[in-house]
Amino acid sequence: MLTKSTxxxxxxxxxxxxxxxxxxxxxxxxxxxxxxxxxxxxxASTVRRHGAGIxxxxxxxxxxxxxxxxxxxxxxxxxxxxxxAVQGDTPPFDLHLTRSICRNLHEVRQMxxxxxxxxxxxxxxxxxxxxxxVSDEITQVRASxxxxxxxxxxxxxxxxxxxxTRVYTRVYINAVASRGxxxxxxxxxxxxxxxxxLFSGRVDVEAAARMAAQxxxxxxxxxxxxxxxMPVVIDGGFGGVIFHEACGHSLEAAAVAFGNSEFAGKLGxxxxxxxxxxxxxxxxxxxxxxxxxxxxxxxxxxxxxxEDGVLKNYxxxxxxxxxxGLPSTGSxxxxxxxxxxxxxxxxxxxxxxxxDEAEIIASCxxxxxxxxxxxxxxxxxxxxxxxxVDEGYLIRDGKIDVPVRGASLIGxxxxxxxxxxxxxxELRLAQGMCGASSGSVPxxxxxxxxxxxxxxxxxx
Amino acid sequence: MERELFIRELLKRGAERGVSADVxxxxxxxxxxxxxxxxxxxxxxxxxxxxxxxxxxxxxTGTASTQILDDDALEQLLDGAVENAGLSExxxxxxxxxxxxxxxxxDLYNPALDAIPAxxxxxxxxxxxxxxxxxxxxxxxxxxxxxxxxxxxxTLTNTLxxxxxxxxxxxxxYVSVVARDGEKVxxxxxxxxxxxxxxxxxxxxxxxxxxxxxxxxxxAPVASGKYRVLLRRDVAGVMLRTxxxxxxxxxxxRGLSRLKGREGEAIAAACVTLMDDPHRPDSASxxxxxxxxxxxYAKSVIENGTxxxxxxxxxxxxxxxCETTANASRPSYAAVVGVAPSNFYFAPGGxxxxxxxxxxxxxxxxxxxQGMHAGANAITGDFSLAAKGFVIEDGRLGRAVNQxxxxxxxxxxxxxxxxxxxxxEFRVPSASCYGSPSLLVKELSVAGK
Numbered sequence: 062m063l064t065k066s067t068x069x070x071x072x073x074x075x076x077x078x079x080x081x082x083x084x085x086x087x088x089x090x091x092x093x094x095x096x097x098x099x100x101x102x103x104x105a106s107t108v109r110r111h112g113a114g115i116x117x118x119x120x121x122x123x124x125x126x127x128x129x130x131x132x133x134x135x136x137x138x139x140x141x142x143x144x145x146a147v148q149g150d151t152p153p154f155d156l157h158l159t160r161s162i163c164r165n166l167h168e169v170r171q172m173x174x175x176x177x178x179x180x181x182x183x184x185x186x187x188x189x190x191x192x193x194x195v196s197d198e199i200t201q202v203r204a205s206x207x208x209x210x211x212x213x214x215x216x217x218x219x220x221x222x223x224x225x226t227r228v229y230t231r232v233y234i235n236a237v238a239s240r241g242x243x244x245x246x247x248x249x250x251x252x253x254x255x256x257x258x259l260f261s262g263r264v265d266v267e268a269a270a271r272m273a274a275q276x277x278x279x280x281x282x283x284x285x286x287x288x289x290x291m292p293v294v295i296d297g298g299f300g301g302v303i304f305h306e307a308c309g310h311s312l313e314a315a316a317v318a319f320g321n322s323e324f325a326g327k328l329g330x331x332x333x334x335x336x337x338x339x340x341x342x343x344x345x346x347x348x349x350x351x352x353x354x355x356x357x358x359x360x361x362x363x364x365x366x367x368e369d370g371v372l373k374n375y376x377x378x379x380x381x382x383x384x385x386g387l388p389s390t391g392s393x394x395x396x397x398x399x400x401x402x403x404x405x406x407x408x409x410x411x412x413x414x415x416x417d418e419a420e421i422i423a424s425c426x427x428x429x430x431x432x433x434x435x436x437x438x439x440x441x442x443x444x445x446x447x448x449x450v451d452e453g454y455l456i457r458d459g460k461i462d463v464p465v466r467g468a469s470l471i472g473x474x475x476x477x478x479x480x481x482x483x484x485x486x487e488l489r490l491a492q493g494m495c496g497a498s499s500g501s502v503p504x505x506x507x508x509x510x511x512x513x514x515x516x517x518x519x520x521x
Numbered sequence: 522m523e524r525e526l527f528i529r530e531l532l533k534r535g536a537e538r539g540v541s542a543d544v545x546x547x548x549x550x551x552x553x554x555x556x557x558x559x560x561x562x563x564x565x566x567x568x569x570x571x572x573x574x575x576x577x578x579x580x581x582t583g584t585a586s587t588q589i590l591d592d593d594a595l596e597q598l599l600d601g602a603v604e605n606a607g608l609s610e611x612x613x614x615x616x617x618x619x620x621x622x623x624x625x626x627x628d629l630y631n632p633a634l635d636a637i638p639a640x641x642x643x644x645x646x647x648x649x650x651x652x653x654x655x656x657x658x659x660x661x662x663x664x665x666x667x668x669x670x671x672x673x674x675x676t677l678t679n680t681l682x683x684x685x686x687x688x689x690x691x692x693x694x695y696v697s698v699v700a701r702d703g704e705k706v707x708x709x710x711x712x713x714x715x716x717x718x719x720x721x722x723x724x725x726x727x728x729x730x731x732x733x734x735x736x737x738x739x740x741a742p743v744a745s746g747k748y749r750v751l752l753r754r755d756v757a758g759v760m761l762r763t764x765x766x767x768x769x770x771x772x773x774x775r776g777l778s779r780l781k782g783r784e785g786e787a788i789a790a791a792c793v794t795l796m797d798d799p800h801r802p803d804s805a806s807x808x809x810x811x812x813x814x815x816x817x818y819a820k821s822v823i824e825n826g827t828x829x830x831x832x833x834x835x836x837x838x839x840x841x842x843c844e845t846t847a848n849a850s851r852p853s854y855a856a857v858v859g860v861a862p863s864n865f866y867f868a869p870g871g872x873x874x875x876x877x878x879x880x881x882x883x884x885x886x887x888x889x890x891q892g893m894h895a896g897a898n899a900i901t902g903d904f905s906l907a908a909k910g911f912v913i914e915d916g917r918l919g920r921a922v923n924q925x926x927x928x929x930x931x932x933x934x935x936x937x938x939x940x941x942x943x944x945x946e947f948r949v950p951s952a953s954c955y956g957s958p959s960l961l962v963k964e965l966s967v968a969g970k
Binding site for chain 2: 095101103105106107108109110111112121122123126128129130139142146178179182200237239242243245246289320321323435436437438442443445446448449467468471472473517518520521
């Protein structure tokens with residue numbers, strides 16, 4: 062544990078050369094993974110990560126040092142290294158830490174690392190059987206379980222001394238369907254910021270396994286998607302990755318502060334169709350992307366990004382907030398103690414609208430229905446994005462027609478936002494890992510069914 | 522606890538519990554400085570160390586790892602690894618390796634590089650930024666500019682007598698620039714990395730990034746259709762990295778590659794040779810031993826179009842009844858042993874880049890691919906990816922192209938390679954390193970206008 066006296070000594074050392082702000086982030090993380098391949102436990106591993114990162118600001122410049130050695134001597138040595146890289150002129154100031162206990166919005170009951178391996182294997186076996194039960198064409202199922210608990214403590218020179226324990230549990234199911242020399246895969250990966258009780262009520266792993274298997278079988282019998290520009294209906298849930306990639310990253314202060322975003326300088330302006338309201342919410346109970354406090358110790362918030370098409374807020378961390386003259390929105394996140402935090406998404410979604418889902422399809426000109434999306438990426442400067450359609454169908458005469466495979470969607474975020482002409486009523490969320498400069502962090506994406514008047518669809 | 526004592530004690534207690542065991546200890550330091558407007562923006566320094574412990578019991582392995590070396594950790598590792606081995610139901614027996622009589626002597630650690638003072642690296646980053654700003658009036662904004670260095674060491678020890686170690690050091694940097702012309706905006710970036718600080722040419726790096734951004738400013742889609750495609754060397758390297766898994770015997774044995782049992786068959790055009798060379802100088806992906814402690818050697822995987830071997834570790838080799846190719850991967854001390862290439866590359870052919878453009882005739886040059894982690898199916902080989910590039914008309918480069926997707930299948934692409942360039946270039950080395958010359962491909966599907 063990080064004691065108050067150690068934290069104070071480390072922060073003082075870090076500020077020795079005139080930095081104006083110092084922070085220590087201490088972490089002890091235990092994680093476990095188990096993978097089942099074709100009904101047999103293939104690998105099980107246990108990992109203990111432990112260390113601390115020390116950050117010093119001098120105005121808008123930031124120094125970050127991290128180490129595994131969290132003894133007083135080790136931390137002081139790291140603080141000295143950080144201080145050596147700073148030449149500031151802030152005179153020494155009073156440093157007094159006051160411990161604060163964060164509100165707990167995310168109750169945890171069963172620590173997943175304590176659950177017996179045999180029980181976990183049983184859960185994975187149930188996934189395997191459920192997936193194989195869907196079709197004889199399912200030739201391989203890989204089911205894996207990943208869980209970790211991370212105990213963190215954060216202290217900074219403004220007097221903050223707080224901490225939290227974060228517990229994550231997630232199952233990954235990947236089913237492969239094969240016929241002749243051809244094969245297709247389908248995946249589902251539900252998870253939450255909670256313990257092993259995830260599997261008693263919140264997530265039905267067998268249903269998820271069947272969904273993954275059914276997707277693989279459907280795509281095995283699908284033809285290649287035709288290429289070109291067309292209207293696209295994107296279903297709820299992981300379909301929200303379109304907003305995450307195409308717009309979310311460009312609303313992070315890390316991109317906006319330097320003008321590396323197509324939405325920089327546009328607060329208060331219309332950037333999207335008036336049907337679009339988008340939210341980044343770190344407070345949703347036990348959601349995968351939720352937190353009590355962010356990785357800078359700031360309580361998370363529910364933040365409206367876009368309201369009826371008008372840009373309302375950026376997602377702001379402490380350092381980029383300084384650069385932009387904006388307060389933190391509790392959006393400072395990092396993968397672990399090895400990385401300095403930056404502004405990141407939490408649970409980001411397009412809010413429910415008023416359109417009837419059946420009407421959205423029925424009134425759609427011939428195009429593509431993307432029932433399940435894969436991942437994607439974006440260049441925040443230009444807004445150019447791309448993402449894959451995991452399960453797609455052609456829309457013909459206002460009806461969902463044959464399945465198509467291999468489709469990808471490309472475009473520019475600002476362009477796509479203005480072309481949304483329908484937003485459905487039922488909001489659904491889905492889990493993902495988002496990668497950026499501060500590493501890989503759990504996030505939810507989400508939306509109701511939406512329709513975009515035209516997108517470039519890549520196919521063959 | 523002192524590291525060597527900890528490892529000795531761990532292996533001893535493992536032996537007392539009647540298991541074979543190995544320890545993988547990684548430690549390293551890293552440095553990165555980012556600059557903006559001639560000032561240090563972010564400065565990151567780290568020291569890190571971690572220990573992975575693996576036990577072998579009745580043919581099953583279990584692993585556990587830690588970043589703290591204290592008495593508690595000792596027992597947690599033992600209990601964790603033994604429990605994990607007990608849970609394993611894998612039908613394929615695992616093995617540990619007693620070590621080879623000799624290991625190749627590789628020069629992967631340059632003390633001069635490790636000794637470069639921070640101030641000098643900061644200065645390099647500042648110079649790179651100002652060089653990038655000096656190239657073209659349309660580039661007034663730098664998205665990011667950084668110089669980094671790292672030094673890493675690994676020791677592998679086991680209860681069968683294996684005791685090997687290695688060290689690497691690397692210097693690198695990158696610049697990403699934004700070009701603007703009226704409403705038009707485009708980005709370009711270039712990275713460098715080397716073990717020899719004297720070989721760094723910052724001006725060439727800056728020029729390449731700026732040229733990428735400026736040349737692509739006028740980009741517009743082309744009409745959808747089938748195009749003859751020249752994959753520039755860096756893009757061809759990305760393609761190889763994305764689909765490298767199909768050459769893993771582990772994937773083949775699990776039905777995740779179509780190359781199972783196809784050794785000796787022609788799987789690519791006759792002009793294609795694919796190499797795995799763990800001894801390449803100037804690469805941090807080179808190593809004298811693999812993740813299981815087996816001495817490494819260079820090999821061809823495809824020779825003149827014919828699949829010569831898949832990549833093996835001890836487990837997959839035993840299962841197939843052949844020798845390991847020393848491609849056991851252990852990207853970090855905490856990782857489970859798998860299979861991965863070292864320096865994996867298409868061997869260069871004879872044609873220089875301009876000759877390839879001329880040979881393309883009418884088609885597209887692709888200079889950027891995005892979305893590899895989602896738009897590429899590593900099992901089936903299918904890909905559909907966002908791309909940028911240039912039109913090629915009458916054997917000459919024409920206007921810039923963006924907002925298109927390029928789709929195809931990697932297995933088919935291997936067969937459709939019509940010419941291989943002489944311009945072999947490697948990507949940034951990490952656990953593995955991928956390289957390629959430019960490749961001329963008969964046909965790919967393009968979605969645009």
